[in-house]
Amino acid sequence: MKIRPMAQADAPDVLRVYAEGIATGHATFETETPDWDGFDRARLKTPRLVAEIDGRVEAWAVMSGVSSRCCYAGVGESTIYVGEAARRKGVGRALLTALIEASEAEGYWTLNAGIFPENVASIALHEACGYRRLGRQARVGKMRHGPMAGQWRDVVLMERRSDRVGVE
Structure with missing residues (x-):
């Protein structure tokens, strides 16, 4: 595995992995995979990482901003998607660890994540990488696809505070 x-040029594989996550019905409220321009515009330019296995991107992790206010400059939302072929092989943990390190190198002191409670693998991954549960937003949105279509969904709020950045 190579993280880079x-x-x-990774767009087709990144969007393929995203589509796999959407199809589970437990990764996002999104119902359709965006085109590359939409994907690109919705996320910060850095850090953005992929995990490559045998020359093919099988997972990705990116950051999104949480606010345009300057006091939140070091707070970002982390997102990670691991394709079906790479699940339960340590790829997610290696990639999320690399994203944390890259975000700290860019001055982020807090990373947030919102995860459906049914996505127990993602919650466990985030906890293994130092995130803690802050709480649960009840009925934050109604699902339009997947096994819970038509149902209101809760989101578990998670946070990772750096022990190296913003501690002074």
Whole structure:
């Protein structure tokens, strides 16, 4: 496995992995995979990482901003998707660890994540990488696809505070 920065040439594989996550019905409220321009515009330019296995991108992790206010400059939302072929092989943990390190190198002191409670593997991954549960937003949105279509979904809020950045 190789972890490296995401490149535009990775778009087909990144979007394929995203589509696999959408199809589970437990990864996002999104119902359709965006085109690359939409994906690109919705996320910060860095850090963006991919995990490559045998020359093919099988997982990705990116950051999104949480606010345009300057006091939140070091707070970001982390997102990770692991394709079916790479699940339960340590790829997610290696990739999320690399994203944490890259985000700290860019000055982020807090990472947030919102995860459906049914996605126990993602919650366990985040906890293994130092995130803690802050709480649960009840009925935050109604699902339009997947096994819970038509149902209101809760989201578990998680946070990871750096022990190296923003501690002074």
